[in-house]
Amino acid sequence: MKALLLAAGFGTRLRPLTNNIPKCLVPINGKALLEIWLENLIEAGIKEFLINTHYLHKEVEAFVANSKYKDYITLTYEEELLGTAGTLIKNKDFFKQNEPFMVIHADNLCICDFKDFISSHYLREVKNTLMTMMLFRTDTPEKCGIVELDTQNIVKEFYEKPRFPSSNLANAAIYIFEYDIFNLIDNINHKNPDISIDLIPLLLGKINTYENKTLNIDIGTPNSYKNAQKLYIKHFENNKYTFLKKYFSIKQNFDFYKHRSTDIKNRLLKQKEVRYKNKRLLVICDFIDIPCTFELINIYMIAEVIRRKYDLEKFDLIFISHAKDPSTNRNKFITPENRRQYILNLALENSLLFEHTGSLFVFDNRNQFIDFYKNVKKAYKYIYPKNYDYKLPIDIILNRVGSYHSGNLFEYLKKDTSLLSLKPPKDKVIFARKWIKNFIYPKIPITITIREIDFNETSRNTNIEHWQKLVDYFKNDKYIFIIFRDYNNLYEKDFPITGENVKYLNEAVISNSFRSALYQEVTLNLFVSNGTAMLAIANEKTRYIIFNFYNPLAPSTSIEHLKNALFLYYKDSFHGSTKYQKLIWEKDSFDTLKSYTIEMLDLIKHDLGLEPLFYTYTDDEISSMVEKKDIEVDYKxxxxxxxxxxxxxxxxxxxxxxxxxxxxxxxxxxxxxxxxxxxxxxxxxxxxxxxxxxxxxxxxxxxxxxxxxxxxxxxxxxxxxxxxxxxxxxxxxxxxxxxxxxxxxxxxxxxxxxxxxxxxxxxxxxxxxxxxxxxxxxxxxxxxxxxxxxxxxxxxxxxxxxxxxxxxxxxxxxxxxxxxxxx
Incomplete structure (x- = not known):
């Protein structure tokens, strides 16, 4: 929308103030009146202005030349005053066809919500009106144009400065016109036609109205000018919280706020009643290199072990990332600048999988951690590792990170298999079910998680050639293989495993919580020995086979490590695993892959059925996490x-x-x-x-x-x-x-x-x-x-x-x- 600011008047009633300054530039609280107009209108979204000038036009031109809004302004000089409607006729080409525009008498002071004024024109109920007139309540109706309205707030009568006014509802001399108004103006035969005298009488019955209840005052005399100064200052002193006043004047807003504030207050009071001290566990994780998924899951599970043992409410975790550059081999995307964010993301993702996780702290400076630790350690009943001492050399602490946590965890798993307590969040389970039903149904979903790391224990990597044979073997069956690539190779052009029965889901690799939900909801998961398999191992509801679990060439899968750290002997599966969760100690050759996969699928088919249960659910039942296996109980x-x-x-x-x-x-x-x-x-x-x-x-x-x-x-x-x-x-x-x-x-x-x-x-x-x-x-x-x-x-x-x-x-x-x- 464009706007015309009428600023060519002499301001004779305001003399001697207007002897050397045009009325549109008189200062209000130290700011030119024209600048106030420009600020308010630009804030409302108007960016193109036409300003007409006549009296002391050079002062106006100088003001515009120095204004920060000069790029938005076009000036038009009138040697002789054309009248307000005459100015419109002369500058008809400035306005866009079929678009409304605003016309303003810029020698008045007006404060209002111009966005609301513009909206009222576009949303007017009576669509055949050609203009919207701003109105205000005046104390001097005999000096203003007074209107009478019908039941739809349309102007039915207009009286310019009546001797005996019928009301105090006055014309504010601010209008929004439809472009069609020029059809009427062109038919006015008077010289120097005026909007109030010549145009408005022609539009009775076609003028929409908007009442400004904030501030509108004519600066016509020295007294009214002084009054305008006072009212302008008073308005901003009394209306520092105008938005809140307007917002809460709407009953439903106030009721919502009252209910919401009461609810927050009650929750805060309830939280204060719960004593934090000695009811939580603090777990400290020192990392100098980027942690693997396997290591992080171990840490969360060992935290759950200790939380249960001491009957604590939550466990808080501290991750300490040190200043030393990360291993360039661990992840090619990680740099010294973003490694803290990477660890934080891993910590947050894994926190979604364990319901008793409390607070997370990630430090990238060891001294900062030490200061924090000194202040909070007394608030915790138990700290893990139990003998943690920040004064020890860093190398001694870091040596305990991986195998230390693993050994403790699997020792506890021998005693209590319920520690396999990983639970994907409900929203991710819903997403997983929707994705499978939309992109896999009616086929049977099986995941394959590829290990393709080129820097560490490469002998544990997926044997792509043999896995491709496995996929080809099932190509005529009703199975779809969902492939999870290694993080470092996401969205690469080449695909290691291909086929009509193959789908890649890279998004799940980025989000551990989404990946864990997919592992839980599909029919079967296939791995080689890999850290991310822990997302399936730690969840008692998953069904998986892990191939190449024993590999003498890799230290982390050597017989000594499996025996001493994981308490596993040849052909064992994890403690607490079900018959649908199996470790295969042989290499991932095609014959091994085929025989064990067929055997497990037959077992699942016999006991549970191959199709996921949610295949029979409606979309609403999937979204509401309904489980049909639950039998409804008639309590009555x-x-x-x-x-x-x-x-x-x-x-x-x-x-x-x-x-x-x-x-x-x-x-x-x-x-x-x-x-x-x-x-x-x-x-x-x-x-x-x-x-x-x-x-x-x-x-x-x-x-x-x-x-x-x-x-x-x-x-x-x-x-x-x-x-x-x-x-x-x-x-x-x-x-x-x-x-x-x-x-x-x-x-x-x-x-x-x-x-x-x-x-x-x-x-x-x-x-x-x-x-x-x-x-x-x-x-x-x-x-x-x-x-x-x-x-x-x-x-x-x-x-x-x-x-x-x-x-x-x-x-x-x-x-x-x-x-x-x-x-």
Missing amino acids: NIESPIDKNLPTKEYKLFFNLQRYINFIKQKYINPIKQKYKYLLFKIKNISLFHSCYLYIKINKLYLLQKYEVRPTKILFKKRNYYLENLIYSIKNENKNIIIYGAGSIGEALYPILKDNIILYIDSSGVFLNKNSKIQKDVFKPNILNEKNLNYDYIIITPKYREIEIAKDLMNLYKIPDNKILIF
């Missing part, structure tokens, strides 16, 4: 878990009494326990106290199966109350049981039912300390599918999750409901 129709043989009166008495005992315990017993902790620890082993401890800990026992037990008439009589009747009935009938949960309740049951307990299972894995009474092995629930176990009941002990666990046992492990007891 579930039979009451309370034994119907138990009288209601006694049942209420039992729980009311227990609530009272819990109250006494919290108010009186717990303070005493804190004071005499050591003494109570000794007493706890006494049989009589253990019976009381069992009673306090076990809230309720009920059967999903109707169990033939008759409670005693007196519910509490020595040890013969309801709970013990049930427990001893199981014992006396010599039932074999599995305990789900190795917590305090599961531990309390062990001394009573140890002859009946086959084993314990727990979904998250448990570290049993030296003082634990449980002398049985603790396994993950997977063992229910993997072994034929002879048992009569599974007793679920975790509180508040009973229905959820029972549902998983029935759905995932096909346990009949008549074999489930719930505490």
Whole structure:
């Protein structure tokens, strides 16, 4: 949009101020009036101006020549005043056809939202109007042009300086015209036609309006000029927060802000209630070279080991990148300038894969890290490595980076396979499923991760010739091979493996979280011994084969390293791996690749089916992460878990009494326990106290199966109350049981039912300390599918999750409901 600024007037009423200065250049708070206009209009998006001049035109020309906006301005000099409409006729060629333009009396002071004014013209409801007139409320209506509006805010009457004005709604002498207005102006026969006197009367009924409620004042007399100065200054003092005032004047904005601010306040208060000190683990990672994916995953998993062991909430990680130049061989894209960003990106990507990651710190200066470490180390209950000392020589620290973490991790994996806890973020799983369904369906997806490093242990690289034969072997089958290249070779022109059944997905190589989601969702993953395989190894849901796992020419896959660091012997697979996760110690020859791949595909086909489960999902179900294998439970129709043989009166008495005992315990017993902790620890082993401890800990026992037990008439009589009747009935009938949960309740049951307990299972894995009474092995629930176990009941002990666990046992492990007891 273009604009015409009318600035040719004499300003006679403002004399003597205008004897030597044109009215359009009078200063307002030290700034020329014309400059104020230009600033406001340019901010609104107008970049082309036409300014007409007459009186003291050289001063105006000098002002424009020195203005920073001179490139936007065209001047037109009028030897004789043409009238406001006459100026339009003379400069008709300045304006663009079929485009609206603005006309402004530049000798008035106006502050308003010009963007809103322009928008009101384009968005006007009555489209056959030819102009939009700005209006304002005036204190002197007899000196202004007064308008009357209809119900649609269209001008129906206009009175120029009436003696008896009907309202105070006045013309601000600022207009937006449609180009078609020239058809009317050309028909005006008066000499020096005026917009207000000659044009506006012709447009009644076709003038849209916009009311300026900010500031509009005529600078016609010395008094009004002084008043304009005061109002201009006052406006900016009172309107420092104009945007906020306008924003919050809209009710829904204010309501949203109020709700949002209350929500933030509540979250901050909740965070303050959680004490940070001694509830987190600090893991320190010193790197002088760029870390591999394998090393980083190891670090995160070892952090999870320690977090569980000490029952901590989160683990924070520090990555220290040193000033020494990185290895030029490790990655050709890494330079001393961007290596910190590279490590930070790796750290962030891997943090998405572990739900208990807390804060991340990346230092590129060792002294900066030392200052930080001195200040925060006291806030952490445990620091890993345990004997970390920043005063040690850097070479000693760095020697522990790779094998040190690996050895510790795989030693723990021997004891607790649930440490394979990598979980791709949900959004990446959704992306992976969508990509596979859009680009692979209805074929079966198999990934091949290529190792093609040319500087380190090249004997471990993918044998491209033999892998190409494998792809060709399956070319007539329903498989599509998704190829992940090495990071250094992304988007190269040559493709090492080709075929109609091959697709390259370079984006997944850039994002570890996306790659890990793909590894989880495809039917099978094929590797050679490679660091990125850790993204599959650390996830219990993936299915993979790793070939060429043992290679005597490579130190990291030598028999000594595999035995001493990974605790693996010939033909072993990783501790905790399923039957769908296999290590192949032979080289990746075609015959080896073919035989083991076919064998694994047949196994998957027999047990699970080759097609990914989400192939049957709709797009909405994929986006909402619905799992169809979950069986919907009608909670309304579930039979009451309370034994119907138990009288209601006694049942209420039992729980009311227990609530009272819990109250006494919290108010009186717990303070005493804190004071005499050591003494109570000794007493706890006494049989009589253990019976009381069992009673306090076990809230309720009920059967999903109707169990033939008759409670005693007196519910509490020595040890013969309801709970013990049930427990001893199981014992006396010599039932074999599995305990789900190795917590305090599961531990309390062990001394009573140890002859009946086959084993314990727990979904998250448990570290049993030296003082634990449980002398049985603790396994993950997977063992229910993997072994034929002879048992009569599974007793679920975790509180508040009973229905959820029972549902998983029935759905995932096909346990009949008549074999489930719930505490």
